[in-house]
Amino acid sequence: MARRKALRRGFGAVAVAAAVTTGTVTSAAAAGAQGGHGDGVHGATRAAMAELVRAEGLPGTIAGVREDGGSWSAAVGAADTTTGQPRSPRERFRIGSLTKTFTATVVLQLRAEGRLSLDDSVEKWLPGVVQGNGNDGSAITIRQLLGHTSGLFSYEEDPAMIQRLASPDFLVHRYDTYRPEDLVRTAVSHPPLFAPGTSRSYSNTNFVLAGMIIAKVTGHPYGEAIERRIIRPLGLSATTLPGTAADLPRPHALGYSKLFGGSATPLETTELNPSWGGAAGEMISTTADLTRFYSALMRGQLLPRAELDEMVPAAGGPGLGIGSVKLSCGVTLWGHTGGIHGSSTVALTTRDGRHAAAFNTNADWAEGERALAEAEFCR
16 A cells, blocks of 8 residues: 555645755755755755755755745755755656646636536546446546546556566566556556545546547647647646656756565666656656646636636535645645655645745655645745
């Protein structure tokens, strides 16, 4: 189960990874913490970053904050544990399941334009794709996909996929290409977890299908829709959809992975084909771009009021492609977490979009990232 949660990386399931000795990490963290002059109100955040790296044996972590028109960034620890190269806030990294918020935003834009309804069935747009073994696309709505209430099995939990993604076999399969239709076929080879709408279970299959629906409605791949509708209008110049490309644009840190419990020894996994994540988890970004995106989303720059209210329910809890967390100080934040081999990310914002923060660790096994949010937002 630990492997499955790490591979899915939904909101609230934060995991990270590293490949260095405790001594090396502690030294790097101490160097980052000592360089915190001028942090002002963010001093506690830098200290929490250093403690996370030290306590969980991580290579390094970076942060970016956008608050009331100003910005702050910090880096702690190593981008390369062999050379000791320090991490930089400018680095690009894989964002994993944060991709889901981008995908959901496009679906809701199409709804605002009257091109689809959230109550449309999957079968209406993708006839015959979700059928068999008790699965019925005519009984599943787009709303249920975005809210993870479809009951569909998550394809990465298939035993063969676990072997490919969360065992040493990953090093053999890291450059494999996965087509969306093949991922869905793997999912529907399993019976549903529950009847649509009767419960909730986080599933990457939901968002792979959402990406396929975007393509069907627009006539273009879902990635083109994200680029045209979100990336270009917001000027997210460091945000990309790599498709099947295995490399990371520079500057970037090396990524370190324990294969989500499949390896006791951390391995360098920077290069990989992210098509297994697709519309559920393939994107690359930076902390600056992510805070700009989540802040703009909450400020209504990407969605009309009605669609934003659908995405972000007033009562909190799970939204559509986004989730909420209430901190110890009573502050409620919205955002998402994302994990993929060698990278763990969390981006959070207040509901008014005035205060947003993003953190990335170049590893996939950390569990203490909530402390970063507490330090940044509970002052």
